[in-house]
Amino acid sequence: MRYLPLTPEDRTEMLARIGAPSVDALFADIPAAKLNPGLDGLPGHQSELSVERTLGRLAARNVPAGSVPFFVGAGAYRHHVPATVDHLIQRSEFLTSYTPYQPEIAQGTLQYLFEFQTQVALLTGMEVANASMYDGSTAAGEAVLMAHRVTKRRKAVIAGNVHPHYRETIATLSRYADDGVTALPPAPNGAEDILAAIDGETSCVVVQSPDVFGHIVDLKPIAEKAHAAGALLIAVFTEVVSLGLIEPPGAQGADIVVGEGQSIGNPLTFGGPYVGLFCTRQKYVRQMPGRLAGETVDADGKRGFVLTLSTREQHIRREKATSNICTNSGLCALAFTIHLSLLGETGLRKLARLNHANACKLADALAAVPGVKVLNGAFFNEFTIRVPGKAADVIEKLAAKGVLGGVPYSRLAPKAGLDDLILVAATEINTDEDRAAYAAALKEVLA
Amino acid sequence: MNREGRGATTPITIGAGAPQTFTGNRALDLEEGLLFEIGRAEVTGVDIEEAADFAPRLGGHARTAALELPGLSEPEAMRHYVRLSRMNYGIDSGLFPLGSCTMKHNPRLNEKMARLPGFADVHPLQPVSTVQGALGVIAELSRWLLSLTGMTAVAFTPKAGAHGELCGMMAIKAAHMANGQTRHIVLVPESAHGTNPATAALIGYEVKSIPARADGTVDVAAVKAALSPDVAALMLTNPNTCGLFERDVVEIAAAVHAAGAYFYADGANFNAILGKVKVGELGVDAMHINLHKTFSTPHGGGGPGAGPVVLSAALAPFAPVPALVADGAGLRLAEDEGQSGAAQALGRMSAFHGQMGMFVRALSWMLSHGADGMQQASEDAVLSANYIRACLRDVMSVPFGERPAMHEALFDDAWLEGTGLSTLDIAKALIDEGYHPMTVYFPLVVHGAMLIEPTESESKASLDLFIGALRDLAFAAKAGETERFLGAPHYAPRRRLDETRAARAPVLRWTRPAPLSEAAE
Ligand SMILES: Cc1ncc(COP(=O)(O)O)c(C=O)c1O
Numbered sequence: 001m002r003y004l005p006l007t008p009e010d011r012t013e014m015l016a017r018i019g020a021p022s023v024d025a026l027f028a029d030i031p032a033a034k035l036n037p038g039l040d041g042l043p044g045h046q047s048e049l050s051v052e053r054t055l056g057r058l059a060a061r062n063v064p065a066g067s068v069p070f071f072v073g074a075g076a077y078r079h080h081v082p083a084t085v086d087h088l089i090q091r092s093e094f095l096t097s098y099t100p101y102q103p104e105i106a107q108g109t110l111q112y113l114f115e116f117q118t119q120v121a122l123l124t125g126m127e128v129a130n131a132s133m134y135d136g137s138t139a140a141g142e143a144v145l146m147a148h149r150v151t152k153r154r155k156a157v158i159a160g161n162v163h164p165h166y167r168e169t170i171a172t173l174s175r176y177a178d179d180g181v182t183a184l185p186p187a188p189n190g191a192e193d194i195l196a197a198i199d200g201e202t203s204c205v206v207v208q209s210p211d212v213f214g215h216i217v218d219l220k221p222i223a224e225k226a227h228a229a230g231a232l233l234i235a236v237f238t239e240v241v242s243l244g245l246i247e248p249p250g251a252q253g254a255d256i257v258v259g260e261g262q263s264i265g266n267p268l269t270f271g272g273p274y275v276g277l278f279c280t281r282q283k284y285v286r287q288m289p290g291r292l293a294g295e296t297v298d299a300d301g302k303r304g305f306v307l308t309l310s311t312r313e314q315h316i317r318r319e320k321a322t323s324n325i326c327t328n329s330g331l332c333a334l335a336f337t338i339h340l341s342l343l344g345e346t347g348l349r350k351l352a353r354l355n356h357a358n359a360c361k362l363a364d365a366l367a368a369v370p371g372v373k374v375l376n377g378a379f380f381n382e383f384t385i386r387v388p389g390k391a392a393d394v395i396e397k398l399a400a401k402g403v404l405g406g407v408p409y410s411r412l413a414p415k416a417g418l419d420d421l422i423l424v425a426a427t428e429i430n431t432d433e434d435r436a437a438y439a440a441a442l443k444e445v446l447a
Numbered sequence: 448m449n450r451e452g453r454g455a456t457t458p459i460t461i462g463a464g465a466p467q468t469f470t471g472n473r474a475l476d477l478e479e480g481l482l483f484e485i486g487r488a489e490v491t492g493v494d495i496e497e498a499a500d501f502a503p504r505l506g507g508h509a510r511t512a513a514l515e516l517p518g519l520s521e522p523e524a525m526r527h528y529v530r531l532s533r534m535n536y537g538i539d540s541g542l543f544p545l546g547s548c549t550m551k552h553n554p555r556l557n558e559k560m561a562r563l564p565g566f567a568d569v570h571p572l573q574p575v576s577t578v579q580g581a582l583g584v585i586a587e588l589s590r591w592l593l594s595l596t597g598m599t600a601v602a603f604t605p606k607a608g609a610h611g612e613l614c615g616m617m618a619i620k621a622a623h624m625a626n627g628q629t630r631h632i633v634l635v636p637e638s639a640h641g642t643n644p645a646t647a648a649l650i651g652y653e654v655k656s657i658p659a660r661a662d663g664t665v666d667v668a669a670v671k672a673a674l675s676p677d678v679a680a681l682m683l684t685n686p687n688t689c690g691l692f693e694r695d696v697v698e699i700a701a702a703v704h705a706a707g708a709y710f711y712a713d714g715a716n717f718n719a720i721l722g723k724v725k726v727g728e729l730g731v732d733a734m735h736i737n738l739h740k741t742f743s744t745p746h747g748g749g750g751p752g753a754g755p756v757v758l759s760a761a762l763a764p765f766a767p768v769p770a771l772v773a774d775g776a777g778l779r780l781a782e783d784e785g786q787s788g789a790a791q792a793l794g795r796m797s798a799f800h801g802q803m804g805m806f807v808r809a810l811s812w813m814l815s816h817g818a819d820g821m822q823q824a825s826e827d828a829v830l831s832a833n834y835i836r837a838c839l840r841d842v843m844s845v846p847f848g849e850r851p852a853m854h855e856a857l858f859d860d861a862w863l864e865g866t867g868l869s870t871l872d873i874a875k876a877l878i879d880e881g882y883h884p885m886t887v888y889f890p891l892v893v894h895g896a897m898l899i900e901p902t903e904s905e906s907k908a909s910l911d912l913f914i915g916a917l918r919d920l921a922f923a924a925k926a927g928e929t930e931r932f933l934g935a936p937h938y939a940p941r942r943r944l945d946e947t948r949a950a951r952a953p954v955l956r957w958t959r960p961a962p963l964s965e966a967a968e
Contacts, residue, residue: 005906029692045817061563061580096537107537137798165798172794271571271799273751299942314641324645331747342516347491357498378506
């Protein structure tokens with residue numbers, strides 16, 4: 001077996017050195033009747049070529065986004081990632097290293113985490129960011145728990161236009177933690193009344209912008225009302241590229257900002273692994289979940305970086321930790337950081353503008369299809385259309401015509417009774433031909 | 448010659464008399480500034496088409512302030528991150544004996560497979576008719592995991608081990624709720640990983656700790672004494688964090704079940720028992736499996752991972768959404784609680800459907816090894832750990848040494864008594880020898896713990912050299928060569944870092960230094 005360096009002679013010698021009569025003697029603590037049960041039904045080892053064939057067959061049964069006109073978003077977005085990014089994250093020293101618990105031989109990881117934290121803070125307009133969470137949805141769940149710790153209250157208000165998967169992730173965590181959640185109903189036209197739900201028991205208000213329907217939300221009045229009630233504003237985003245063009249949540253009074261960072265540096269990969277971004281104000285840093293890289297000096301006085309404030313974390317504080325998170329999304333954070341260093345402010349702004357421009361063009365093309373209504377006035381790179389009939393059927397028919405046209409809202413929230421809405425995303429990858437193909441196919445499907 | 452007659456080791460003098468360099472570099476050891484010091488906001492390393500003039504529809508929410516994000520041209524970015532990478536130690540650099548973390552070889556075939564467009568370029572919300580192969584990967588991975596564990600169902604969405612713990616413990620809470628029971632206590636042995644108590648506390652359980660007996664394993668009697676109608680579950684790591692198999696596990700499970708509680712197993716150490724025993728036959732109700740340990744998906748400097756959870760028949764109905772369902776039309780996902788296939792689902796762990804990128808890599812590892820290769824891998828991992836223990840026990844001290852080790856060799860610091868040195872000093876001296884240190888100060892039940900996990904990926908020559916280095920360090924420690932340790936590491940990109948200073952006044956991001964004129968005031 002190509003991955004196992006020990007030879008039969010090595011094994012014999014090693015057993016002799018140990019003084020064990022057989023390998024199974026080393027497993028003597030396993031109840032004898034249960035030892036070596038046999039793995040019926042599993043094949044034997046295979047060559048690299050043979051594994052490639054097997055997995056290649058499975059891969060071939062999927063339709064890659066790049067092979068069709070593609071407009072699917074709703075929390076994961078297809079962007080172009082420079083070749084440099086994937087090359088660099090496969091450097092052995094990044095790919096095969098562990099959590100930087102031994103900082104003297106992990107300065108590479110620690111320095112990029114410090115750069116990552118700074119970039120995320122600059123993007124969101126917040127003071128501090130951590131070294132990543134699993135993804136945007138779990139970051140949102142952790143943000144709510146953090147708000148409970150900060151405010152010593154236990155009731156969260158979740159806006160209706162937060163991504164349904166994020167809502168469910170928060171609701172699930174809250175249910176098992178015995179915390180309260182007030183989940184508002186979705187408002188596809190964007191006119192949500194969040195303010196009325198905030199009261200003196202509210203620990204936090206969770207608002208997404210751009211929201212799941214694509215509307216850009218003015219966070220300032222919500223922040224004001226929340227703060228007046230002694231609650232925190234948690235701002236969520238699923239499309240981080242939007243921060244290149246729209247006002248950051250940090251400038252609008254958000255206390256905690258969480259979001260999905262996949263769009264920068266990371267492929268779609270059927271939903272994971274992605275990278276959760278988590279930021280807050282300096283004054284709350286000790287209530288934050290997750291790892292933090294910080295600057296210090298070494299014994300020779302040279303600048304270096306370490307993991308710090310770990311008294312918040314499970315390996316030190318155990319049941320009193322701020323979170324149970326251990327493994328996070330380090331390598332996805334690296335991809336994010338490299339891609340964003342390549343973009344820089346200039347590139348990010350251009351990219352964001354191109355996304356918005358393409359979405360405007362697409363909205364106009366689809367609005368011209370008979371029977372289709374675009375629900376958004378303002379949006380970034382994603383918007384919602386209302387179609388006659390069932391959105392899920394329309395999407396299936398479009399797929400049969402070779403167009404992946406978006407996400408039926410009913411797929412995300414089957415019980416909401418909103419069966420005629422499609423969430424449509426446009427990014428820099430879409431061409432004029434893609435948009436024309438979508439509009440033409442939609443026209444045929446609805447005819 | 449070292450004290451064991453091996454070849455010469457590097458002398459300990461540290462470049463004394465070597466000249467200072469202008470750049471601060473030393474040949475291949477290159478210093479590198481922060482992105483924020485070398486980048487400029489007006490530079491970009493990505494050529495992007497300029498959007499033609501259009502009327503933005505941002506509804507008055509356009510960003511006005513600058514982001515102050517520096518950019519790098521492509522050659523600058525390449526060099527910056529390559530230089531950073533060279534300050535890191537990885538499995539590909541050398542033996543990485545980090546106990547509990549299973550730092551085994553990461554086959555590049557797995558990386559290649561995960562990058563096939565049919566996996567990497569597929570959106571989680573595409574119509575299911577267009578992702579049958581991706582769902583096929585989940586089905587196939589589940590089949591292998593169930594076969595290896597003898598369990599009933601797999602909850603595949605958890606994103607890492609700790610997230611899997613949360614999923615399993617929620618399933619347990621859901622099962623109690625379904626039985627109309629409210630229980631408040633979760634039993635956790637003292638030796639457990641920090642994520643176990645942290646997870647139980649996260650969902651409102653009170654953690655009660657179970658002491659270990661003198662041989663490092665959990666006593667049935669101690670579990671029985673702690674059980675009551677208020678106990679919801681026992682969380683037990685097996686093999687445990689001392690590297691021992693909990694030999695009374697069957698009786699422990701029976702006692703837990705008799706008290707109406709469930710048995711959560713932490714599967715972080717699954718690498719020791721592939722094909723050797725099925726946890727389903729030991730009475731386990733839920734166990735997470737860290738695909739980034741046992742199944743070789745890269746640790747990537749701290750993540751990402753994947754933590755699917757195998758469930759017993761009692762807990763299977765509570766698996767979270769989405770659930771994978773096979774019906775006449777092929778594979779589909781039950782994505783909403785209450786849908787057929789997820790009638791009693793506990794809820795949702797996260798957006799979408801889990802860590803597909805990790806599933807592909809893990810499945811690639813499984814297919815490569817096959818049933819025979821996996822069993823051989825576990826046997827080699829266990830053999831290597833026992834070999835290290837056998838070769839070091841005369842110079843270092845082995846707690847619980849009367850029982851065979853599993854895939855980890857645990858040492859304590861008793862052998863350092865009188866040397867003035869600590870476990871940390873040994874770890875830092877190992878860095879100078881070209882190794883990543885073992886896990887230190889974990890598990891907490893052993894004083895100054897050093898937990899060595901070689902995995903199955905080391906040749907005998909590699910193990911022997913590592914053993915030689917540790918023996919030499921042991922002799923040096925006992926011979927009073929303290930400078931070799933207290934000043935260590937001498938040869939790493941950085942000497943010991945001041946962690947107290949980092950925590951006292953945390954600097955967690957770069958900020959633009961004040962202009963000189965202001966700084967002077
Ligand atoms: C024994 C044990 N349990 C749980 C975990 C947590 O797993 P993860 O880091 O994947 O969340 C670890 C990881 O180090 C571990 O060693």
